[in-house]
Amino acid sequence: MRDTFNKMIGRTRYVVLRLFLHLGGGEVAPILGVLNSAGRDAIDVDGDLEVLGEGLVEISQTLLQYDEYWLSAANEGDVFFDEGEAGDYVNELFTDSAQRYLSEPSYSSDRSNEPLSIPVTQNVIVMITAAYEGEVPELETDLSNIQALKEGLKALINLHYKHRFKAIQVHFSPAQLGDELTSDQLLQFYPELIPL
Numbered sequence: 001m002r003d004t005f006n007k008m009i010g011r012t013r014y015v016v017l018r019l020f021l022h023l024g025g026g027e028v029a030p031i032l033g034v035l036n037s038a039g040r041d042a043i044d045v046d047g048d049l050e051v052l053g054e055g056l057v058e059i060s061q062t063l064l065q066y067d068e069y070w071l072s073a074a075n076e077g078d079v080f081f082d083e084g085e086a087g088d089y090v091n092e093l094f095t096d097s098a099q100r101y102l103s104e105p106s107y108s109s110d111r112s113n114e115p116l117s118i119p120v121t122q123n124v125i126v127m128i129t130a131a132y133e134g135e136v137p138e139l140e141t142d143l144s145n146i147q148a149l150k151e152g153l154k155a156l157i158n159l160h161y162k163h164r165f166k167a168i169q170v171h172f173s174p175a176q177l178g179d180e181l182t183s184d185q186l187l188q189f190y191p192e193l194i195p196l
Helices: 002-008 030-044 049-065 083-098 146-161 183-189
Strands: 014-024 070-080 123-133 165-173
Touching: 014 083, 030 049, 030 123, 030 165, 049 123, 049 146, 049 165, 070 083, 070 146, 083 123, 083 165, 123 146, 123 183
Parallel strands: none
Antiparallel strands: 014 070, 014 123, 123 165
């Protein structure tokens, strides 16, 4: 009802969402390279939305290519008609994602203490937080089934090309090659995941 009323009086609709995707198997570690590269680019440009969007497109396309490794997912979000409230919710989700297990990468270049052979994680979690203007039915639904998730990732790509993003943040765990995310840690730190 509130949504309809606000549309009638021409107020801008902001949607804030967070998507969790868990990939598993011996072949998922290369995704960390794409995620780290996008993370470095985001830091280099100090949050430029155009560059963040390009990174999100690359991440979304990579996730779509790895769909056979998708194990579980979850999503949450809300609609706002006040940009400040939407921004507060983005910050809240950002803080929560950053506090999740092993979700903060270290971009230091000192790798002298790393072992020559490193363990390869069997689990990767990607957390995408985004805010956009308008309405996108493919993202404003339950994304815990494979077809809906594919449509949601494609919708994120389209939002970038339509220049409708207000905020984009991507967290992932483990944050770097060599770290491992165990099944027990998945249950402990990502309880909202629903098997696909």
